Amino acid sequence: xxxxxxxxxxxxxxxxxxxxxxxxxxxxxxxxxxxxxxxxxxxxxxxxxxxxxxxxxxxxxxxxxxxxxxxxxxxxxxxxxxxxxxxxxxxxxxxxxxxxxxxxxxxxxxxxxxx
Numbered sequence: 700x701x702x703x704x705x706x707x708x709x710x711x712x713x714x715x716x717x718x719x720x721x722x723x724x725x726x727x728x729x730x731x732x733x734x735x736x737x738x739x740x741x742x743x744x745x746x747x748x749x750x751x752x753x754x755x756x757x758x759x760x761x762x763x764x765x766x767x768x769x770x771x772x773x774x775x776x777x778x779x780x781x782x783x784x785x786x787x788x789x790x791x792x793x794x795x796x797x798x799x800x801x802x803x804x805x806x807x808x809x810x811x812x813x814x
Contacts, residue, residue, distance in 0.1 A: 707779055716765035719758045720804045726796050730789055762804045771805065778807035785812045 701708040701717075708714055727735040740753035771777045781797070783790040791812055798808045 705779075707777075710769070712765050712769055713777065716762040716769070716804070717801065717806065719756060719762035719765070720801055720806065721797060722757045722800055723755055724757075725800070726793060729796060730792060759800075759804050766805060773805060776805055776807045778809065780809040780811055782811045782813060785814050 701714050723737045739755055740750055742748040781794050783794050794810045798810060801808045
């Protein structure tokens with residue numbers, strides 16, 4: 700999720716752009732060898748709060764358009780840092796995949812691994 704206390708993520712449009720740029724299926728295919736499903740929304744199927752109408756969308760072109768509308772480009776890149784722990788290699792690998800995917804739309808994601 701996004702740290703909504705951070706000024707960088709206050710705007711709904713920036714969160715939408717980043718969400719559109721993340722290929723969740725690719726992450727699962729790499730990390731779990733295609734033995735996992737993309738979760739659509741914050742609640743698991745079978746729970747009372749699950750909404751089958753929520754769909755995640757992968758659209759890097761739309762993500763770029765949103766970033767441009769917010770004034771971000773190659774010279775003025777949106778950047779942020781993700782902090783994860785060294786004791787969970789899956790999280791580190793997931794962060795590296797996210798970093799790669801976001802780089803494609805011009806977002807600079809730094810990774811800080813804590814011991």
